[in-house]
Amino acid sequence: MRFFGQKVSADITLQSEELSEWTKAINADPTLKFASTVAVNSNVRDALITRDSKTKYTTGVFNNVVTPEGAPRMNQKSSGRCWLFAATNTLRIPLMSKYNLEKIELSPAFLFFYDKLEKANFFLEQIVDTAAEDIDSRIVQHLLTDPVSDGGQFTMFANIIEKYGLVPMSSYGESASTENSAVLNELVTTLLRQYAGELREAIANKKDPKPLQKEQMKRIHQLLVLFLGPPPSEFDWEFVDKDNKYHSIKGLTPKRFAKECIGFNGESPVSLLNDPRNEYEKPVHVKRLGNVVEAGEVTYFNVDIDVLANKAIERIKENKPVFFGTHTPIYHHNKTGIIDTHIWDYESLGFKPTQSKADRLRYHQSLMTHAMVFTGVQLNDKGEPIRWKVENSWGKDQGKEGYYTMSHDFFKEYVYQVVVDKNSLVEYIDKLKEDAIQLEPWDPCGALAQ
Template sequence: MTDDTNTNPDTNATTAPSNTTVTPDDISRYSLAFESDRANRVAANAAVSNGVLAAATSYRGVRDLPRDFNVQLKQGSITNQRRSGRCWMFASLNTLRYEVMHRWNLDDFEFSENYLFFWDKIEKANVYLENVLATLDEPTDSRTFEVINEGPVDDGGWWQMFVNLADKYGLVPKSAYPESANSMDSDAFVQYLNTVLRGFAARLREAHAQGADMARLRQMKDDDMAVVYRMTAIALGEPPTHFEFTARTKGDADDGEAAEDVEKNGGEKKADDSADAGADAASADDSAAPAPKDGTENYDGTDRSGIIHEESITPLEFMHKYVPVSPDDFVTLCNAPMDRTPFGKRYAIKWSTNVAGTEQMTFVNVPMDTLRDAAVRQLEAGHPLWFACDCMQFALRGKGIFDPATVRVDELFGIELPYEKGEAIEYGDAPSNHAMTLTGVNLDADGRPNRWKVENSWGKTAGEDGYFVASNDWFDRYVTELVVRTDLLDDATRAILGTPVVEVEPWEPLTRPCE
């Protein structure tokens, strides 16, 4: 810009330039500076021809981030959320399916994501209409109503939303309720369901303004929900109330290998405690350990040929019988290092639940050391972790890499990236937007993590057969939430669980639903 800066000789203060437009002279100076630097011309050639990320990729960074991990879990086949925002569901179910596979000695297993997707639409629609009824006198341009009305049944969510759905509706295997065209590509269905719901909201508010009592408004809402159910059933198909389930366990020759599912320290294997824990739970729960029928079944419900078979079982019965951990036995930790959210407290986000009558999205804000140590502790104990992050930062989807030392946009553009983590969250530059599953970590000679194995839900063509590697630097900067088993928390963090929650507004820059 033109140099119209003025300095007051009395105060020695500098005032802003009077000319606020970009002038032709400014452009000439910018261009001259650009063209005079050989590095700029080389960078432009690379970026224009190949794109920013490819041009910024450091071969040294790729070389220095191997895909070997001295603690890693054996997971099932990679999953694929396709063109939907269900990552939080996939990551949640991938976390639990690991426990199912290793409790029941299965080669592979996948839950039905479509089943929870159906109930998530029903419950989010119900919560939206309930929120409309709770804010009938709120102006439509108020910040609260804008948050409520932003995306009534959008796909995104958190671990706690998964827990709400599983507790109410149970879980089913994928064979009982496969994917549909609209679960794999959800945009059109969600668009029109949102449109219908906003129309319902307008009618409810209009009836209230005309003097309708709450009984009348609730009758209108009940009629609205019947329409929501019809639309969802047409788009996704009605979910099963009972289903048949058959699975074959691995043979005796594989039993030892199945129990040793945590590889540690260069090939040495650490036995997983989850199998014993599951067996203990099964022996303590009659529903999980049916009495033998005519002497052909073992204590765990399988027959002697290694077949698990259920003629007719409900989703809740299935979850309680075959999932060896409860979704409620986890807590969400968050690392949001901002002045407005001191560490060592529980926070709850207003208007954030997806099931009426359940608590809002709640998390414990802890320092990064605490978050990182919890992740290592849980992986070493033989259990994967759900986590949320900003997956757009320093990410190479094709290569399966999350790493600032590999994606050198700073070198490509000749810039310094300005943000510390708290500042990036505060200014909306690095919100959580994607959930995945941690299934491994590499520890250095001092026991500190230097890279992480990440199971994604973008199919086998993303990353290396669906898996990504994240440097610890990236983990510290961009992982914002981690779901940890309560029994594996450190004592100081566990003590925070009994403290009152601090409510925060839904627009505060703490966390965002993951898609």
């Protein structure tokens, strides 16, 4: 190899003779030779599905299921709004029971508008706060990478509802730029990177950045209104219940709808995390990760994976759906709706990774990328979980009518977060208030919001 033009000796170099010997060894192994025939001539994601996995995880039967099931199936389309869909899907089930509804859609688009607005302001605040850092510092470069991504965390969802409320889809529906957010994100990001330079220059010249930042946010707000439409400040909620009876609740504000109709309390949810790199039963804080400036940044409570599972089971038994964060699409098969670490017989290809969950986080092999909802769990005679029922937000044509079945083996290895109520954590109340473990903004446990 060469380093600054100088040839440097290496301990390992690949020789063509050695590669030939390796190839001969593969060809001499009947199992690998057959596996190669399959891999070369077919889509291994279909050809290598194991019979055992299909038998165990296509049953669709669960002995603990939340009722009523949320309807209709939701579809985030070409956007990264899984967290908004998952979170609103957890809220609609109690709403359906309360108002005797067959189906209800809450508006991710409403939350999307205010999340984009608040993220833009949060970004500019971070730029001001890091103005003394070199432009090439890791933190400034990280902030500039994706200022207003579609992603988010349940804490950020709660922040938006507490500040702005929520509305039914009928009062603020989808638009071209909520269903396909690429162009809007490009334009907003272009402006924010420009604004970052303007703010840093103003601060370098000893000017107060706040008037400039306010004017910048006015232009971001204008762009969002033009692309998404102005969110309602007041609306009438009209619906027909399962008995075909018409109802109308007039003069609602988004905050009243969230508080009075849904009963949302932003102080109640706690995000449990399973991060085996760090000490359990401790709060974990991701630096500079958030949306609403005055609401603070994302914090979890780190617990063992069995605690994570047991708290999710408790919630399902209380007839409450469970928001969770996981690694997707690893070991997901959309056609069958199976999520299982053993769904494909990769071992026949000689592929058998052995990294631990902690090391997969350390070495960037795994991270939290997608949010969905647990609506059921199958328990064995000992009360131990075997499989989980998962509601996704990719439409009814993915999985089995929008639902997936997840093995508990996958849960242990690739589920990182579940959201529960604070009153279910009485044994941890004092520990919730302890000083938090600090994670860097680019940590994989913050990836769902990036």
